[in-house]
Amino acid sequence: MTEPIRPSRRTVVTALSAAAAVVVALPAWPESAQAATATSGAVLDTHPATEPSGTHVRDVGGTNVVFQYGAVLPAFDGWRTHEPTRDYLSLDRKWRFRFDPAGQGLGEGWQSAHHDDSTWGHIGVPSAWDLLDTPGFGSEDGPFAQGTAFNDGYAWYRTTVDVPGSWRARHVRIAFLAAGYSAEVWLDGRHLGKHEGANSPFALPVAGALRPGTRQTIAVRVFRKASYTDYTASPAQPVTDNHELPYKPVDYWPYAGLTRSAWIEAVPQVTIAKLLAVGANGRLEARAVVENHSATDFDGRLTLDPGRGSGGRPVVVAARIAARSAGVVRVSLPIPRAPRWSPASPHTLTARATLAAGRHSGPRVDTLSTRYGVRELTIADARLRLNNKPLFLKGLNWHEETAAHGRAMTPAEYDRELGQVKAVGANLIRNCVYNRHPYVYDWADEHGVLVMDDIDTMWLNTAQEKLQTERYGLARALALTMAWNQHNHPSVILWGLQNESEIDAAGAPVYRAWLADLKAAVKAVDLTARPVTWASNTSNDPAFDLADVIGFNEYFGYFYGKDADLGPTLDTVHARYPDKPILITENGTWSEAGTHGPATTQGTEEWQAASFTAHWNQVTARSDFVAGFVYWVLKDYKQRCGYNQDHNGISVMGLLTFEEERPKLVHEVFRKAVIPGDR
Numbered sequence: 001m002t003e004p005i006r007p008s009r010r011t012v013v014t015a016l017s018a019a020a021a022v023v024v025a026l027p028a029w030p031e032s033a034q035a036a037t038a039t040s041g042a043v044l045d046t047h048p049a050t051e052p053s054g055t056h057v058r059d060v061g062g063t064n065v066v067f068q069y070g071a072v073l074p075a076f077d078g079w080r081t082h083e084p085t086r087d088y089l090s091l092d093r094k095w096r097f098r099f100d101p102a103g104q105g106l107g108e109g110w111q112s113a114h115h116d117d118s119t120w121g122h123i124g125v126p127s128a129w130d131l132l133d134t135p136g137f138g139s140e141d142g143p144f145a146q147g148t149a150f151n152d153g154y155a156w157y158r159t160t161v162d163v164p165g166s167w168r169a170r171h172v173r174i175a176f177l178a179a180g181y182s183a184e185v186w187l188d189g190r191h192l193g194k195h196e197g198a199n200s201p202f203a204l205p206v207a208g209a210l211r212p213g214t215r216q217t218i219a220v221r222v223f224r225k226a227s228y229t230d231y232t233a234s235p236a237q238p239v240t241d242n243h244e245l246p247y248k249p250v251d252y253w254p255y256a257g258l259t260r261s262a263w264i265e266a267v268p269q270v271t272i273a274k275l276l277a278v279g280a281n282g283r284l285e286a287r288a289v290v291e292n293h294s295a296t297d298f299d300g301r302l303t304l305d306p307g308r309g310s311g312g313r314p315v316v317v318a319a320r321i322a323a324r325s326a327g328v329v330r331v332s333l334p335i336p337r338a339p340r341w342s343p344a345s346p347h348t349l350t351a352r353a354t355l356a357a358g359r360h361s362g363p364r365v366d367t368l369s370t371r372y373g374v375r376e377l378t379i380a381d382a383r384l385r386l387n388n389k390p391l392f393l394k395g396l397n398w399h400e401e402t403a404a405h406g407r408a409m410t411p412a413e414y415d416r417e418l419g420q421v422k423a424v425g426a427n428l429i430r431n432c433v434y435n436r437h438p439y440v441y442d443w444a445d446e447h448g449v450l451v452m453d454d455i456d457t458m459w460l461n462t463a464q465e466k467l468q469t470e471r472y473g474l475a476r477a478l479a480l481t482m483a484w485n486q487h488n489h490p491s492v493i494l495w496g497l498q499n500e501s502e503i504d505a506a507g508a509p510v511y512r513a514w515l516a517d518l519k520a521a522v523k524a525v526d527l528t529a530r531p532v533t534w535a536s537n538t539s540n541d542p543a544f545d546l547a548d549v550i551g552f553n554e555y556f557g558y559f560y561g562k563d564a565d566l567g568p569t570l571d572t573v574h575a576r577y578p579d580k581p582i583l584i585t586e587n588g589t590w591s592e593a594g595t596h597g598p599a600t601t602q603g604t605e606e607w608q609a610a611s612f613t614a615h616w617n618q619v620t621a622r623s624d625f626v627a628g629f630v631y632w633v634l635k636d637y638k639q640r641c642g643y644n645q646d647h648n649g650i651s652v653m654g655l656l657t658f659e660e661e662r663p664k665l666v667h668e669v670f671r672k673a674v675i676p677g678d679r
Contacts, residue, residue, distance in 0.1 A: 022061025023320075023327035026291065029054065029070025029205070043103065043153040045182060045223045047243040047472070052194040053202060055477035057524055063276075063287050063328040064524045066484040069193050069204055071173070072273035072289050072326050073484055075368060076201045076438060078175060079261045085366045087170070089161060091218070091262040097123035097132075100154040105221065110156050111186040113217040117158050125262055128180070128255040128406035129155060137638075138403020138659035142648040145231035150640075152226035157258060158219045165213035170266040171293045172210050175203040177260030177437060179222055180407070181244065186219040196474060197245065198254065199434035199456060200481050203265075207293075224256040227640040236642040243472055245456040247464050251651065252399055252433075253638040255407040260437055269294040270321060272302075272368040275353050277488045278527045279374035282336055284312060285527065288329040288353045288368070292321040300357045300365065304331040307349035311337025319355060329353075340387050341373030341490040343427050346448035348373050348490070371445060373490025379531060379548060382574070382625040384581045386493070392620075393450065393628025394675050395428035396421055396655075397586060399637040400436050403659040414439050420634060420656065421449055424671040430585065430630045433458045433499045433535075435482055444491035451489070452533070452585075452630070454496035455482055457518070462504045465514040475514070476521050483522040495522045495530055496585075500537035500553060508542045515543050535585035539569050544577055549627060553586035556615070563614040570618070574625045581627035587615050588632030590653045593664055605665035612666050616673050623676035631670060635661060 053068045066073040082088050096117045100110070109115050123132060130149040136142025137149060174185060180198035184191065190209040195202040210216070227249040228236040240248045274289040284306045292298050302319040306312035312335040321327040339347040352369040356362050376387055384391045398421070402413050409417075418440070421429055428450040431440075435453065444451050455478040460468070468475040479497065486492045497518040504510045519532050531548030539552050550573060557563035566587075573582055591608035599610035612631065619629045636658035639649045650658050655667040 023322050023325040024058050024060050025325050026293070027054070027056075027058075027067055027070050043101070044225060044239075044241050049471070051472055051474040051477050052196055053477060055473070055480055057480060057521075060289070060326060060328045061330075063289075063330070065274075065289055065326060065328065066480050066525055068202065071203075071205050072291050073481060074173065074175075074203050074273045075275065075370065076175060076177060076203070076485065077370070078263055078265050079177060079438060080442075081369065083367050083369070085268060085364065087164065087167065087266040089264040091159065091161075091174075091264065092125055093159065094122045095125050095258075096120040096158040097129075098156050099151055100156055100221070101151070103154055105154065105156050109189075110158070111189050111191070111219040111221070113188040115158075120158070123157070123257070125157070125258045126177075126260045126408040127257060128259050128408050129257040130253070130255055131404075131406050136648065140647045140650050140658070144645045144648050150231055151256075152224050154221055154223050155257070156219065156221050158217060160215050160217050161264065162215050163210060163212050164266075167210065167212040167266045169269065171269050171271060171291070172206045172264060172266045173203040174206060174218065174262070174264050175201065176258065176262045177201045178407075179220070179258050180224060180256050181254060182223045183258070184221045188216045189219075197456060197478055199436075200478055201260075201485065220258065222257055224254060227254070228642065231640070242464055242467055243474065245460075245468075245474055245478065246458045247460065249641050250458050251639050251641045253401065253406070253640055253649075255401070259406070259408045268366045270298045270300075270355065271366045272353050272355055273326070274484075275351065275368050275370045275488075276527060277351050277370055277372035279335065279338060279349070279372050279490075280376050280528070282334060282338070284310070284331075284333055284335045284338075284351065284372075286331045286351060286353070287527070288331070289326060290319060290321050290329060290355065291326045292323055295323050297322050298357075299359065300355060300362060301359060302329045302331075303354045303356070304333070305352045305354070306333060306335050306338070307351050309338065309347075310335035310349050318359065335374065338374045341375040341445075342387055343448035343450060346373075346446060346491075348445050370488050371442070372488045373445060375490050377493055377528070377530060379581060382579055382581050384531070384549065384627040390677065391627065392623055392676050393428040393583065393630065394426050394673065395430055395452070395628055395630035396424075396426045396634045397430045397432040397630055397632045398634040399432065400440070401638060409437070411439060414443060417635065417661075418443050418447070418449070420661075422447060424655065424667060425673070425675070427675070428452060428628065428630065430454065430496070432586075432633075433496070435485070441486055441489045441491060445489055449491060451492045452494040452496050453482055453486055453492050454499065455479055457498040457501065460498065460501040462502050462510050465501065466510045469510075469514045469517045476517055479518045479521040480525060483526045487526060487528070493530060494549060495526070495532045496551070497532055497534040499535040503538070503542060512543045512546065515546055519546060533583060533585070539573050544573075544580070547580065549581045549583050550577055551583045551585040554584060555587060557611055558589045563611060564618075566615055567618040567621070570622050570626060574622070578625075582625060583627045584615070584619055584629045586630060586632040588612070588653050590651070591664055591666070592652060593657045593662060608664065609666040609669040612669060620676050631655070
């Protein structure tokens, strides 16, 4: 490791006199949270009065900070980056595993360290239990409604860890990158907390339950709601839960289990929980969120190194954090030689914050690094602009799954699938409609692919919108964590708030209030002020005035109308909102791979390709106010919904087939489509 450039005495003195952290007390969190209990009848999980992680924002000296479980929501870079001041214990391994369809495990003490799990089976973490024993899962000819892919309700995971004795003076948390759909975690029988939301990471502090120098048992109870009461019945009866997101069956597969990496992270009692970075206009604006979990005040200094290639020099600022408090240390410095990030030149930098004891000298306490990019994203004259140049998005919707591993994809699988995005000349992926593994955002940063990030707010009805806004708050929590977790990624340029949810009548007061709440959440924590949009089910959405970029899904010539109706529709929307860019967030059709015939015959590869061309041409002819077109979808994908069961639940709307990932005709047509301005 190279030594950072040492700041001059003048830099240190000037910075120390300029800033110090403003703190707030760490929020209270129950010493012992209450576990949920199963209900009778159809297996539905129970819910507290508000979403269970306690996600909220606090203003800390002018910076809005996201808290969960009584602590700052930390950075989740531990899956790939190990800081020298921290200890890491990977939980990616074989765990003991048992399904619990009757919900008996809690009453029988399966969470206890003393429970005998020697007769249990095993499962890998990360993995999806859907593929534990489901032959033919990826085949269009496979049997539908068979195997562990249709095991719903509760399942339990157990493993043991040897806790180092040196952790007695550390703040320790257990981090999970995902658990689908919800998870409750125990350490030696002590309930640490519950998380809801299948695709967002979470970290549970273990203070009070940790016994350094001993072997301890981690138990996790994961829950997935059934999509239907009977997967073979016709018509199928959907299972719904007004609190969950999504609350009813949707047309993507709800993979279950610990589907992404997990680890234990032991950090100093005074620690840098999060480093927010904004690179723009030749400067780096950074906010280091510091937690003091100790019983004594901390009076020290924080050094921020903007990274090699930035042209900036490290700056030192004071860091005074009261006991049991969180504070924000703000640093602003010039980075005159930092290259701008763009799809053509995806340059990233690495900033590092170092916390040390004492005002002028003293030992290093903690470090945290983050990758960032320098770029300016603006909207002007109905155009989306990156680094002052008009931006047109040739995009692909994409589901995070493979036939071999479901949503627990390997790095090689990510590289192969995301490589297809580059191969067809797309410059944007839409994360329909959930957050992805951190690998995806890093990949996009490094390869110059833009990202529209989404959350699981798909197909909500008015009742769920009202519940989420006024009481439960899970939609808001997912919006906050999305913006907080992906904040530093230059590739992320749009926040997506919802997909095809219901619009109430009489001016849509419920729908508008819900979207305004989600917009306020992401705007509160995003220092870069990225635009918000959503995938509306109509071009006549009564809340488009709230959007920065107007987004809607359209299926002219497939579900309704004619292909040629798109152009006039775009003109009408533009006339109503002349200053807002428009984005087609979805459009596509389907084809049976290998089925050929006239372009007017539904289901042929020719029809699918011709439909894309017709829509693409109408969009690009209006590139002076249409920001782009996002095709549905990169690859065929799995569904538990009540259709495509004759294809083993596989929707055939992709450029590629699902299991073989073989290109269809539309793949080549999409590849040849020229982005306006690139001719």
